[in-house]
Every structure is written in C-alpha cells, then in structure tokens.
Amino acid sequence: MEYPTFAESLDLAIDRERAAVAFYDELLHLASFAAQKSTLAEFRAMEEGHVTKLTSMKAGGKLKLSAKTVVDLGLAQSLSPSEPSAAAMTYQDILVSAIKKEERSAALYRDLAATALDTDIRETFALLAMEEGRHKRYFEELYDSEVARDN
Amino acid sequence: MDIKDFIAPFAVWKRAFEKPFTVKKPIDQRPGAPRYRGFHKNDVDKCVGCGTCEAICMNKAIDLVPVAGREAKAGDSGLRPKIDYGRCCWCALCVDICPSGSLSMSNEYLWIDRDPEAFRYVPGVDKKPWDSATLGYSRAEGYRLLEGKRVDMAELPHAEALKSFLELVRGYSREQAEKEADRCVSCGICVASCPAHMDIPGYIKAVRDGNLETGLRLLYETNPFPDACGRVCTHLCEEACSIGSDGDPVAIRWLKRYIADQVELSNYGQILPRAEPSTGKKVAVIGAGPGGLSAAYYLGLLGYKVTVFEKDEAAGGMLRYGIPEYRLPHPALDKDIGYIESLGVEIKRGVAVGSSLSLASLRRDFDAVYISTGLPVAYSLEIPGDKHPRVLDGVAVLAAATRGEALGLGAKVAVIGGGNVAMDAARTALRNGASVDILYRRREEDMPADPQEIAEAKAEGARLIEKAIPIEVKDAKEGGALFVWNEARMVQKEEGKRPVPEAIPGAIKEERYDSIIAAIGQGPELSFVTEEDGIAIKRFKPQVSREGKTSAGNVFAGGDLVNDRKDAISAIADGHRAAQAIDRLLGGKGV
Numbered sequence: 001m002e003y004p005t006f007a008e009s010l011d012l013a014i015d016r017e018r019a020a021v022a023f024y025d026e027l028l029h030l031a032s033f034a035a036q037k038s039t040l041a042e043f044r045a046m047e048e049g050h051v052t053k054l055t056s057m058k059a060g061g062k063l064k065l066s067a068k069t070v071v072d073l074g075l076a077q078s079l080s081p082s083e084p085s086a087a088a089m090t091y092q093d094i095l096v097s098a099i100k101k102e103e104r105s106a107a108l109y110r111d112l113a114a115t116a117l118d119t120d121i122r123e124t125f126a127l128l129a130m131e132e133g134r135h136k137r138y139f140e141e142l143y144d145s146e147v148a149r150d151n
Numbered sequence: 152m153d154i155k156d157f158i159a160p161f162a163v164w165k166r167a168f169e170k171p172f173t174v175k176k177p178i179d180q181r182p183g184a185p186r187y188r189g190f191h192k193n194d195v196d197k198c199v200g201c202g203t204c205e206a207i208c209m210n211k212a213i214d215l216v217p218v219a220g221r222e223a224k225a226g227d228s229g230l231r232p233k234i235d236y237g238r239c240c241w242c243a244l245c246v247d248i249c250p251s252g253s254l255s256m257s258n259e260y261l262w263i264d265r266d267p268e269a270f271r272y273v274p275g276v277d278k279k280p281w282d283s284a285t286l287g288y289s290r291a292e293g294y295r296l297l298e299g300k301r302v303d304m305a306e307l308p309h310a311e312a313l314k315s316f317l318e319l320v321r322g323y324s325r326e327q328a329e330k331e332a333d334r335c336v337s338c339g340i341c342v343a344s345c346p347a348h349m350d351i352p353g354y355i356k357a358v359r360d361g362n363l364e365t366g367l368r369l370l371y372e373t374n375p376f377p378d379a380c381g382r383v384c385t386h387l388c389e390e391a392c393s394i395g396s397d398g399d400p401v402a403i404r405w406l407k408r409y410i411a412d413q414v415e416l417s418n419y420g421q422i423l424p425r426a427e428p429s430t431g432k433k434v435a436v437i438g439a440g441p442g443g444l445s446a447a448y449y450l451g452l453l454g455y456k457v458t459v460f461e462k463d464e465a466a467g468g469m470l471r472y473g474i475p476e477y478r479l480p481h482p483a484l485d486k487d488i489g490y491i492e493s494l495g496v497e498i499k500r501g502v503a504v505g506s507s508l509s510l511a512s513l514r515r516d517f518d519a520v521y522i523s524t525g526l527p528v529a530y531s532l533e534i535p536g537d538k539h540p541r542v543l544d545g546v547a548v549l550a551a552a553t554r555g556e557a558l559g560l561g562a563k564v565a566v567i568g569g570g571n572v573a574m575d576a577a578r579t580a581l582r583n584g585a586s587v588d589i590l591y592r593r594r595e596e597d598m599p600a601d602p603q604e605i606a607e608a609k610a611e612g613a614r615l616i617e618k619a620i621p622i623e624v625k626d627a628k629e630g631g632a633l634f635v636w637n638e639a640r641m642v643q644k645e646e647g648k649r650p651v652p653e654a655i656p657g658a659i660k661e662e663r664y665d666s667i668i669a670a671i672g673q674g675p676e677l678s679f680v681t682e683e684d685g686i687a688i689k690r691f692k693p694q695v696s697r698e699g700k701t702s703a704g705n706v707f708a709g710g711d712l713v714n715d716r717k718d719a720i721s722a723i724a725d726g727h728r729a730a731q732a733i734d735r736l737l738g739g740k741g742v
Contacts (some may be wrong), residue, residue, distance in 0.1 A: 023516060025511075031680065033679075033680060034680045034681055034682045034684065034686065034688050035678075037682060038687075038688045039688075039689075071644045073651055074653055077654075078534060078621065078637075080538070088678075090674055091690060092191070092530045092674060116553065120211050124437070141473045142321060142690070147530050147672050147715075148530065148671045149599060150568040150570030150573060150599055150670060150671050151592050
C-alpha cells in the first residue's frame with residue numbers, strides 16, 4: 001500500500017470505521033446496565049453512519065468532506081489512554097475511549113497524508129484527518145461540558 | 152343689588168376686540184431650570200423592569216408594559232414603564248426609588264400635541280427629543296431612597312474558623328432580619344429566577360411584619376428544606392434582585408434561614424398543613440437527598456404512603472455527605488428531614504436499590520417510583536498515575552469527614568478542580584491542618600464554584616494556582632505523590648466561545664503533596680437501571696418530560712441526575728413537580 005489509490009484510501013478509512021463499530025460492539029457485549037448500553041449504542045450508530053457515508057463517497061468516486069480545520073481543544077493529549085473496566089464503565093470511561101480512538105485515527109491519516117506522494121491521495125488523507133478531528137472535537141466538547149464540569 | 156351688576160356683562164364686550172392676553176405658544180421659550188422635573192427618560196438597558204416605579208406612583212401614572220425585542224430573563228422582567236401624563240404629577244418619586252437608577256427626567260416642560268394618546272409613552276423606547284438631554288432631574292449622587300447596603304452577617308473570623316467545623320455564619324437577629332427585610336421592594340423579580348419559584352416577597356414581608364408563622368407556611372409551599380437552603384442555596388434569586396442592580400442584593404437566603412431558625416420544629420405541626428387523608432396508594436422514592444425528600448414531602452401531604460430508599464446510613468444526600476458542617480450543620484439539616492418524616496414518610500436507610508432490591512420489584516410493589524439518586528460517582532483525573540494511592544476523590548473525602556472518619560490527608564494537599572466540591576474539600580483539608588493548593592485548568596473567573604466559596608477558601612489560606620493543566624502523578628521520593636502540571640495560557644480559539652487553556656511548551660511544574668484530591672466532576676450511578684426497565688437513557692441521563700416522567704410508565708426521575716443546574720434548589724423543585732405529576736398519574740388533581 002505504498003502508493004494507494006483513491007479507492008484503497010477509502011477502503012482503509014472504511015475499515016477503520018468498521019473497526020470502530022466492532023470496538024463499540026465489543027464494549028456493548030461487556031456492558032452491564034442500560035446507561036452504558038444506550039451510550040455505546042449511540043456512539044456505535046455514529047460510526048456506522050461514517051461507514052455508510054464513506055462507502056457512498058467511494059462509490060461516487062469523490063470525497064465530499066469539509067476542508068475546514070476544526071479547532072483543537074487540546075484535551076485529548078492530556079487524557080491518559082483509557083482501558084475501561086468493562087462492566088463498570090462510567091460515562092467518563094466511554095467518552096475517553098471515544099476521544100482517544102478518534103485521536104488515533106486522525107493521527108494515522110495525518111501521517112499517511114504526510115507520506116503520500118500523490119497530491120490527490122494526500123488531499124484525501126488530509127480531509128479524512130480533519131473529519132476525525134471533528135469527531136474528536138465532538139466528544140471533547142461532551143467531555144468538557146458533561147464530565148469535567150469542574151475542571 | 153348694585154347697578155354695576157347689571158352693566159358688567161355688557162361692559163366686557165368692549166374687551167372682545169382687544170388683543171388677547173393668551174397666546175398659542177409662550178412668548179419666550181425659556182429653558183427649564185437645570186434640575187427641573189420634566190418628561191421622563193429611561194435607560195432601558197439598565198432598567199430591569201422591576202416595577203418599583205409603578206408601585207410607588209400614587210397617581211397610578213405608571214404601567215409596566217411589554218416592549219418589542221425585549222424578552223424576560225433572569226433578573227429582568229422584560230417589561231418597561233409607560234408613563235401617563237394625564238396622571239403624572241412630576242413628583243419624581245419614581246426616579247428617587249428606581250433601584251437600578253435607570254429612570255430620570257429631562258428638564259423639558261413644553262410638549263404640544265393635539266393627540267391625547269401621545270401623552271402616554273414608554274421612555275427610552277418611544278423616541279423623544281429629550282432622550283439625549285443632559286439636564287433635568289436624576290437621583291443625586293450618593294442619595295438613595297432605598298438602602299443599598301445589606302445588613303452585615305456576623306461570621307467567625309477566618310483564623311478561628313479553621314480550628315473547627317463550627318458554622319461560619321451566625322444568622323440574623325430579629326432586629327437585623329427586619330432591617331434587612333425592609334430593603335426589599337417586593338418587586339418579585341426574584342421569583343422567576345428561583346428554580347422552585349418560592350414566594351420570596353411574601354416571606355420577606357412576613358419577616359418585616361414579624362409574622363414568622365406565615366413566613367414558614369410560605370416557605371413550605373415550595374420548599375421543604377428551608378433550614379438547609381437558608382444556608383447553602385445557590386441563591387439565584389439574589390443575582391436577580393432588583394436592589395442588587397445598584398447596591399447589595401437583599402440577603403434573601405439569610406432571611407429564609409432566619410424564619411426557619413426561629414420556629415421550633417415542635418411547632419411546625421401546628422403551623423404547616425397536615426397530610427390529606429390517605430389515598431391508599433404507595434410511592435417509592437430512590438435517594439434521600441433534597442430532591443427525593445422534596446418529592447416525598449409533597450406526596451406525603453397529598454395522602455400517599457411514601458417509602459424512601461437511601462443507600463447511605465443517613466438521609467440528606469449531598470447536603471449531608473457533600474457539604475461540610477461549617478456551611479450546613481447537621482442539626483439544621485436534621486430539622487428539615489425530621490419534619491418530612493413526621494408526616495409519615497418512611498426512610499429506609501442503608502438500603503441500596505440494585506443489590507437485593509431491584510427497580511423492577513419497586514415498580515411492581517409501588518404505584519409509582521421517583522428516582523433522585525444524584526451524581527455520586529467521582530470522575531477521575533484521567534492522567535497517568537491517577538490511580539496513585541495518594542490520589543483521593545473529593546466526594547469520598549467529604550463523605551469521610553461527615554462520618555467523622557480520620558482523613559489522614561497529611562500536611563500538604565493539592566485539590567484539583569474549581570467547583571464547590573473542590574472548595575469544600577480544600578476547606579476541609581485546611582481544617583485538618585493541611586496547607587492547601589487548589590489547581591484549576593482555567594482562570595479564577597471561569598471557576599464554577601460559588602464566588603463566595605472561592606473567596607473564603609482563599610481567605611482561609613488556600614493558594615489558588617490557575618491555568619494548570621494536570622499532566623501526571625508520580626511517586627515522590629520523600630513519600631506522598633508528585634503532581635505534575637503544565638502551565639497554560641488562555642487562548643480565544645473561536646469567536647463567541649470561551650477561551651481555552653493551551654499548554655505553554657516546556658512550562659512544566661511539579662510539586663510534592665501528601666494527598667491529591669481530585670474534584671473535577673461527578674457522574675451518576677445507574678447500574679440499578681436495566682434495559683428491561685424500559686427507561687430511555689441518553690448519555691447516562693434518563694430522558695424525562697418537564698414534570699420528570701420517564702418513558703417507563705410509572706417511573707419519574709429528577710434532581711442532579713437529570714437537570715442541568717445540579718444544585719439543591721433545582722432538585723427540590725424537580726421533586727415538587729414530580730410529586731404533582733405522580734398525583735395526577737394516580738388520579739389526583741396534582742396541586
């Protein structure tokens with residue numbers, strides 16, 4: 001995958017989104033009460049939405065994502081990589097997992113964009129990185145307003 | 152009769168053809184005196200629409216009316232005074248009493264118009280030539296018809312306060328309370344801002360009149376925790392108080408406390424309404440905090456058999472386990488709870504729903520269930536090392552202090568966070584002899600804690616370190632824990648949003664502490680709610696209607712668990728609303 005095509009780039013992104021769905025599936029399997037399940041199901045549905053969106057873009061041969069860079073709140077860097085203790089997951093645990101996951105994806109796309117030789121592919125990965133940045137920002141805002149209210 | 156009397160009527164005819172002495176306009180348009188009381192002006196942005204001008208006007212020349220583009224909000228009724236110059240006598244009492252100082256008068260005295268309707272207008276809204284006039288009558292500098300300064304409340308000196316958990320604030324004497332109550336203009340603008348919509352002007356008037364029984368009745372109409380709220384309420388009412396727009400707001404919270412303190416619990420029964428005859432129906436309440444017990448009280452009054460399930464060994468929720476006694480002594484809280492129990496409300500202490508008792512079984516055994524379990528789970532710092540044994544959670548520290556347990560915090564303590572839990576944890580640590588640093592990610596003005604709490608924590612000796620982003624907790628060689636943070640600067644990254652702390656590269660600081668108390672926020676404990684219960688939950692928050700009804704038929708929820716304010720008075724209001732809704736659900740009138 002040294003010189004990925006547009007379709008291959010999108011396949012990578014779709015696979016990552018599918019992995020995210022699987023991640024939430026796994027947590028859902030371990031969840032023990034309704035509040036955990038509803039939150040995980042909501043986040044899982046978001047990732048499924050991303051799979052659908054990217055799949056349709058791949059079919060259309062064009063990546064229709066905003067090129068507007070989202071402002072980084074800098075929250076993700078200060079959070080430690082979380083390993084939710086499954087059955088006892090709190091809202092904080094779930095949100096931190098989501099933030100870190102989006103952060104990892106954004107970083108991967110940024111790296112791929114930096115190493116891509118083809119301008120279009122570089123652009124594709126850059127757009128995907130921005131999209132993941134937006135997802136991270138969404139979860140960070142939730143974290144800031146609903147979890148770390150006093151921090 | 153004299154002959155002139157017959158001739159005079161004919162004699163005046165000779166005047167009919169002379170030049171008249173009256174003219175259509177004054178001969179000279181002489182300026183009014185600099186402080187002449189002419190037509191009104193109003194700074195409508197400063198005005199809060201309290202209606203004090205309307206109340207004082209003896210001629211009923213002022214009406215408060217809605218004006219376009221101005222909505223009601225906390226501390227502003229959205230109304231503005233309309234003056235009727237067919238009635239106004241230009242006495243200027245309205246100007247003298249105006250709490251915000253927005254009302255004044257131009258020195259304009261000439262206004263000619265054939266349309267009588269023109270002489271009724273809303274100053275500041277209906278544009279007039281004198282709107283920008285500088286001369287005229289306004290309240291003289293330093294002169295106030297109203298007393299702008301509140302009656303001081305005696306408090307323990309800070310040095311003395313640190314020696315014990317004795318209550319800091321001593322409460323008003325009768326003379327002080329009546330004097331303070333006298334400052335209220337009964338505008339009622341505070342009522343809308345109170346989540347429970349307490350009849351604040353009513354109970355303040357009762358203090359003024361020395362009629363504490365009426366005062367107590369009015370308090371209990373909307374709030375069965377007057378002793379507790381009289382001490383620790385977030386007092387949104389005082390932020391809205393019209394007197395506070397140009398002076399100290401009326402000490403509404405202290406006046407509430409005064410009423411509750413003055414009446415003995417043994418007399419409550421004769422003063423307050425008794426429960427209605429039994430409906431024969433039962434309601435379960437989960438959580439004996441202010442929200443749960445508020446629901447229990449109003450349901451008890453309506454004739455329901457109420458059983459409250461409380462996981463802790465004592466009732467009161469965060470009022471007991473989250474607020475130290477120097478702010479809310481237990482006897483005051485016990486008085487409120489004692490009266491609720493006297494109505495027949497049963498509190499089963501030390502019974503957690505979810506272990507031996509399921510929500511499903513409560514739904515089966517009771518006609519309705521009210522969930523008000525608050526936010527008991529302390530969120531962690533989520534930084535490397537946050538599981539260090541010297542990292543403690545603020546809620547647990549406060550609960551341990553309530554239980555009288557040895558805290559073992561050590562000599563040097565860091566408190567991470569800027570909310571009320573952080574302030575209380577810091578002040579508790581100070582009372583345990585520690586030196587305390589409070590580290591907060593943003594600036595002091597961004598801290599969500601009550602400003603008075605922040606000021607008191609600092610006055611008692613806590614050091615506030617602002618703009619400190621937690622990075623890591625490590626073992627300290629000398630024992631204890633090393634707290635590492637990154638100094639930050641506040642950056643306005645997006646227009647219209649609050650500035651965010653941005654780490655300054657390389658500005659890493661660290662300090663050793665014996666204990667690090669994390670108080671960054673709390674969340675709910677909802678493990679007792681299963682999917683089979685059928686309660687719609689979004690992001691750990693049960694979804695409820697305005698009256699607290701969940702998607703599961705007879706289950707209601709309220710308090711910190713579902714509302715955004717997350718304070719006692721909002722939980723109390725939620726409990727009251729839910730009690731009325733439960734009553735309606737079970738066939739009552741819900742009043």
